[in-house]
Amino acid sequence: MNFVTPNGFNLDDSGRRMVVDPVTRIEGHMRCEVNLDSNNVIRNAVSSGTMWRGLEIILKGRDPRDAWAFCERICGVCTGTHALASVRTVENALGIKIPNNANIIRNLMQATLYAHDHLVHFYHLHALDWVDVVSALKADPKATSALAQSISPWPNSSPGYFTDVQAKLQRFVASGQLGPFMNGYWGNPAYLLPPEANLMAVAHYLEALDFQREIVKIHTVFGGKNPHPNWLVGGMACAINLDAPMAAGAPVNMVQLNLVSDIIDRTIKFIDEVYIPDLTAIASFYKGWDFGGGLAGKNILSYGEFPSKANDYSNNSLLMPRGAIINGNLNEIHDVDLTDPDQVQEFVDHSWYSYPDEAKGLHPWLGITEPNFVLGEKTIGTKTNIKQLDESAKYSFIKAARWRGMAMEVGPLSRFTLGYAKGMAEFKDPVDKLLTDLKLPVAALFTTLGRTAARGLEASWAAHQMRSFFNQLMANLAAGDTATANTDMWEPSTWPADAKGVGFAEAPRGALGHWIHIKDTKIELYQAVVPTTWNGSPRDPAGAVGAFEAALLNTPLADANQPLEILRTLHSFDPCLACSTHVIAPDGGELISVKVR
Amino acid sequence: MTQIIILGVGNILWADEGFGVRAVEALHARYELPGNVRLIDGGTQGLTLLPIIEDADVLVILDAVDYGLEPGSLHLVDDDAVPYCLTAKKMSLHQTSMLDVLGLARLNGRLPERMRLVGVQPLNLENYGASMTPPVKAQIDEAVAETIKFLAECGVEARLRQPDEHPDPLGPLSVSLEAYEAGCFA
Numbered sequence: 001m002n003f004v005t006p007n008g009f010n011l012d013d014s015g016r017r018m019v020v021d022p023v024t025r026i027e028g029h030m031r032c033e034v035n036l037d038s039n040n041v042i043r044n045a046v047s048s049g050t051m052w053r054g055l056e057i058i059l060k061g062r063d064p065r066d067a068w069a070f071c072e073r074i075c076g077v078c079t080g081t082h083a084l085a086s087v088r089t090v091e092n093a094l095g096i097k098i099p100n101n102a103n104i105i106r107n108l109m110q111a112t113l114y115a116h117d118h119l120v121h122f123y124h125l126h127a128l129d130w131v132d133v134v135s136a137l138k139a140d141p142k143a144t145s146a147l148a149q150s151i152s153p154w155p156n157s158s159p160g161y162f163t164d165v166q167a168k169l170q171r172f173v174a175s176g177q178l179g180p181f182m183n184g185y186w187g188n189p190a191y192l193l194p195p196e197a198n199l200m201a202v203a204h205y206l207e208a209l210d211f212q213r214e215i216v217k218i219h220t221v222f223g224g225k226n227p228h229p230n231w232l233v234g235g236m237a238c239a240i241n242l243d244a245p246m247a248a249g250a251p252v253n254m255v256q257l258n259l260v261s262d263i264i265d266r267t268i269k270f271i272d273e274v275y276i277p278d279l280t281a282i283a284s285f286y287k288g289w290d291f292g293g294g295l296a297g298k299n300i301l302s303y304g305e306f307p308s309k310a311n312d313y314s315n316n317s318l319l320m321p322r323g324a325i326i327n328g329n330l331n332e333i334h335d336v337d338l339t340d341p342d343q344v345q346e347f348v349d350h351s352w353y354s355y356p357d358e359a360k361g362l363h364p365w366l367g368i369t370e371p372n373f374v375l376g377e378k379t380i381g382t383k384t385n386i387k388q389l390d391e392s393a394k395y396s397f398i399k400a401a402r403w404r405g406m407a408m409e410v411g412p413l414s415r416f417t418l419g420y421a422k423g424m425a426e427f428k429d430p431v432d433k434l435l436t437d438l439k440l441p442v443a444a445l446f447t448t449l450g451r452t453a454a455r456g457l458e459a460s461w462a463a464h465q466m467r468s469f470f471n472q473l474m475a476n477l478a479a480g481d482t483a484t485a486n487t488d489m490w491e492p493s494t495w496p497a498d499a500k501g502v503g504f505a506e507a508p509r510g511a512l513g514h515w516i517h518i519k520d521t522k523i524e525l526y527q528a529v530v531p532t533t534w535n536g537s538p539r540d541p542a543g544a545v546g547a548f549e550a551a552l553l554n555t556p557l558a559d560a561n562q563p564l565e566i567l568r569t570l571h572s573f574d575p576c577l578a579c580s581t582h583v584i585a586p587d588g589g590e591l592i593s594v595k596v597r
Numbered sequence: 598m599t600q601i602i603i604l605g606v607g608n609i610l611w612a613d614e615g616f617g618v619r620a621v622e623a624l625h626a627r628y629e630l631p632g633n634v635r636l637i638d639g640g641t642q643g644l645t646l647l648p649i650i651e652d653a654d655v656l657v658i659l660d661a662v663d664y665g666l667e668p669g670s671l672h673l674v675d676d677d678a679v680p681y682c683l684t685a686k687k688m689s690l691h692q693t694s695m696l697d698v699l700g701l702a703r704l705n706g707r708l709p710e711r712m713r714l715v716g717v718q719p720l721n722l723e724n725y726g727a728s729m730t731p732p733v734k735a736q737i738d739e740a741v742a743e744t745i746k747f748l749a750e751c752g753v754e755a756r757l758r759q760p761d762e763h764p765d766p767l768g769p770l771s772v773s774l775e776a777y778e779a780g781c782f783a
Contacts, residue, residue, distance in 0.1 A: 057726055058726040066771030066772075066776075069771045172703075210705075216645050227637075227640065227649075230769065
């Protein structure tokens, strides 16, 4: 069957089907199926969340002040950002105002998460989609040194340094226990870097591994506990007293703040002198590989993030703008209102849930989470062993999130595109510089590589914002303002009997919204629409495809037995996937089964 | 001084997946340990656990691991066999990240000198929103006892707390086992 979706994508499911069974680590298992034509080009893509997570049901009846502690367990990567969205939701519902310092510290923690998450994503998940680790063994350390020194002043760049890294890698590979490098598609023709660029990237993979452990110390200073920081409705749980002694449970003191300041400086340096030059170098070899765009540059959404003024979540206050762009018209930016019942809606006619009327979407405040795991007629396999999904029926535990009825892409590229369209220099200038350096047009942004590049530029933006937030905090403290929490409305007796709220955040991987209804001091309804709900959404009643499905279309595979390009595009969305891949032959027999990340 | 880390991993929202974290909570509630022993609720964290593991000389991991045994069986594994055991038959996703983290510590040449996995055979990892199943929950005491025994082998003396002693909880009380189960719908 061959047809054009309402959002303009041509689908053809006549070719042979390939099943990629990736599994997101936390937000639920994920799986993807594609149809390939005779040239191994993807002509149909089906993305499915195969595990139900009923957070909404776990929270019903609980104390709204506790919701964050449950929400941060949704995801092992975005721990803090779920907690942040949750406390904002409850504050919004109850009209609780937070002190300036709490707003600044939250911004600092969120920016820290961006820097950490983007860095770890690039080096420890996504780089292996571009970098052939085994090829690095063939590199000439002297030439690697020359390459590294030509692109960055970063000091670890001598021939001896790269010789040592190569020897370390050699020992690791020779041991036969490849750990994180196990089951890579090493040697696949879709890898385009010369051995020297591969060796440089492997060296920085190891350095980033060491450096990321430093960044998260900021979360420990302000959140108290590691690896699950404390959050608080009404502010932040950390008291600050510059002269306090160092002790468990004692207020944050000057020694700790100096540590934070030092880590910020090193974060900026690492991102600007290692991450960005690596990104640019890698992109220069892949710039002809311009696949994976999908909804990018067409239909994009951001809720906005980083309020510069405490308690002001309007676009005037948000450092990262809120808005939507539709049909690729970058000259018009639409307002986004999360309380408007006609804007954010979720549909379930292709999802394993029931609504009374599945032709319609529901705003999260009216949200229903009632699982209904049924398979379509054309499914191959059984409920416990699905071999092939039937995308004409229900096929995912992810609901189809839509904005004014349209599928949208969320994430760093959407945020940067919005900032670019608004002409904001802090977003436009670095994008233009990167495009000029690579001699690429703006359209090159709307690809898998563009998504990866935007994440890197955003990491740099976030690292510099960390410095700005820290300086604001120090200025406030110097002026004698040490308040970090407002407990005026801590007692439920001060709350209205019935309250609704919405809290949002831009998680590293995209727009995150939590909607709450509090009744008689307990949670009556809680709905979370996470970034993967947007990007990984199944089809809607009109047949429009979501961001993952759209992005995979028309991508050729260099080797039909190794879905490297599929993973490259899916990983560019940062869905924290750990994947089990099963490649199915035309007759349905299993050709190869490999586990990938 | 020898740094000893007791690390409970798993997702407390997913039935038996919560075993590791709950076992560490129980250990903390019942025993006081010397300053060189740290109890960590690792949840489903990945790379953020790397520094914790690399700083350890001795590492105890408490986790639900599928060895194809009777549900609730306790299984102890040491040193080099620990990563092997985590690969053998994966049932839970955080084991992938745990395995990667151990692999990265090895790549860095910073694996703990001694490792012990105290694993339980899970019955149900799919029931989102539920607590542990009875056979798994029943093994918490045994897992705590095994950990204390292993610590004694490492020369660590644990002090049994008084019944009226209430140490600062490891995490927020709202997600403690008692509070979690009181509000459990599944």
